[in-house]
Amino acid sequence: MHSRREFLIMAAGAGALVSVDVPAFAQEDTEHVKRATAITQVFGDGARLTAVAVEYDAAVDGRSLSPDTFRVEGRTVTGVFTSASADPAGRADAGRFVIVTLSPDDAKAGLATKIVARS
Numbered sequence: 001m002h003s004r005r006e007f008l009i010m011a012a013g014a015g016a017l018v019s020v021d022v023p024a025f026a027q028e029d030t031e032h033v034k035r036a037t038a039i040t041q042v043f044g045d046g047a048r049l050t051a052v053a054v055e056y057d058a059a060v061d062g063r064s065l066s067p068d069t070f071r072v073e074g075r076t077v078t079g080v081f082t083s084a085s086a087d088p089a090g091r092a093d094a095g096r097f098v099i100v101t102l103s104p105d106d107a108k109a110g111l112a113t114k115i116v117a118r119s
Contacts, residue, residue: 032056037086040111041104048109049075053086054098061094076103 039051052072062082070077082095090097102109 032058039086039088039099043104045110047111048104049102049111050104050109051088051099051101053083053088054100055086056096056098059094059096060098062092065098070098070100072100072102074108075106077101078103 034055034057037053037055038049039053040047041050042048054070060082065080065082067077067079070080077100079101081091081099081101082093083097083099084090084092084095086097086099088099088101091099
């Protein structure tokens, strides 16, 4: 059974594909990426995908990262940093998680579409 975050990232996945160009690992060597976890925030008009936590099998040096290191299709990457966990509050100089922050103002940030019923 999938967790809520896994479900949300799969649901948003069509519009938010993460492309990794991490200098710590060769681009063609994707074996080191274990999983990605959606990080959402609830705003007055609904939930939005505001970050992705990319988990690696070994620690990544945060000094080797920049916003240009990651691309998310249809989204604006506003920052990247390493963390001790998938929680952005666990920010660290190095860690197995890389948090890719995304603009909540992007057109594809919303996780739900409002459907207006026609009478």
